[in-house]
Amino acid sequence: MTLNTTRRSLLVGAAATLALPAYIRRVNAQTVIKVAGVHASPVENAWNSRIHLAMQQAAEAGLIEYEFSEGVAATDYPRAMREYAESGVQLVWGESYAVEREAREVAADYADTAFLMGSSGGPEGDNFGVFGTRNHEAAYLAGMLAGKMSESNVFGSVGGYPIPEVNLLINAFRMGVKEVNADATFLNGFIGAWFDPARAQEAAIAQIDSGADILFGERIGTADAAQAKGVKAIGSLIDYTPRYPETVFANAIWNYGPTIEAIVADITAGSPVGRDYTEYSFMSYGGNELIYVDSMVPADAIPAMEAKRAAIQAGEFEVPIDANEPA
Secondary structure (H helix, E strand, C coil), rough: CCCCHHHHHHHHHHHHHHHHHCHHHCCCCCCCEEEEEEEECCCHHHHHHHHHHHHHHHHHCEEEEEEEEECCCCCCHHEEEEEHHHHHCEEEECCCCCCHHHHHHHHHCCCEEEEEEEEECCCECCCCCCCCCCCHHHHHHHHHHHCCCCCCEEEEECCCCHHHHHHHHHHHHHHHHHHHHHCCEEEEEEEECCCCCHHHHHHHHHHHHCCEEEEEEEECHHHHHHHHHHHEEEEEECEEECCCCCEEECCCCCCCHHHHHHHHHHHHCCCCCEECCCHHHHHHCCCCEECCCCCHHHHHHHHHHHHHHHHHCCCCCCCCCCCCCCC
16 A cells, blocks of 8 residues: 655644654654752662662663762752753653752743653643652551561651652552551651761661660661661561561562653653653552562461452552551
8 A cells, every 4th residue: 555645644643743842852763761860869879779770771771861860969969950851861860859830930941851850749841740659558568467476565766858749659668568457656767868877877876775676677777777776677668678688578669660661652652741650659560669688588477468468469469558657
């Protein structure tokens, strides 16, 4: 079959293309999405490391090209975003928790560029997408294991800042504990930093000294305290067990790959990215998972947890999201 293209159809096609956001027009002519990451913390920080690893894996798979900056202070953050946008990347990844207003102003100035930001706010326009961290389902399941393990019935947790993404994670852990241990009590501390292992360790030791014998480590440094004091700990985001083999018995893992795949698919398909990508961190997409060492967990704690895991994966149980600051 021969297709005859008229001048009118070309003009209509051009008009339709020009109606798309500028970044989509440009990306449609390319096969690999160029991504720039602006990391506020070092990439070895647990949260950043999961994103950094997923970006590297996506680059190795030929899905994206990836460059990044790390340790970018809030005062320099908008400038770094602008420099990447002006360099011609198609997607700027970042974390706007400390610079929400400034990040959105940058995105508004660069309609040619897609932005994906870790944010406590919503999306904006065609080119400013957001995501939240959601390994709360795995944290709930870890809590179910922990609830059967404590001798003191006192459970601690150490967080960075009391933002919704952190609060809901700690609260999910507590809900899991409470499902199997009605007598549980809780301690919590926020260290006022995303990456300060020494401060996290200090906060954790204070909780251990107050009776906690199992700690949920939202921040790096918590497991160091648990190891030093001879109690157990749960890791968050990454797998801490190899580093603390006698201490960390479970980890609430966050997988960022599904989020990258989702936004790259949107850009490639010519769909605006001004939407919330948080759902891709849910267990149903493979965005979070629990891993644990069964030999460190009481055998009678496992069946109920595994049944709950299956219910979550099947959509039969939804872990409640409580973003209130834990006491």
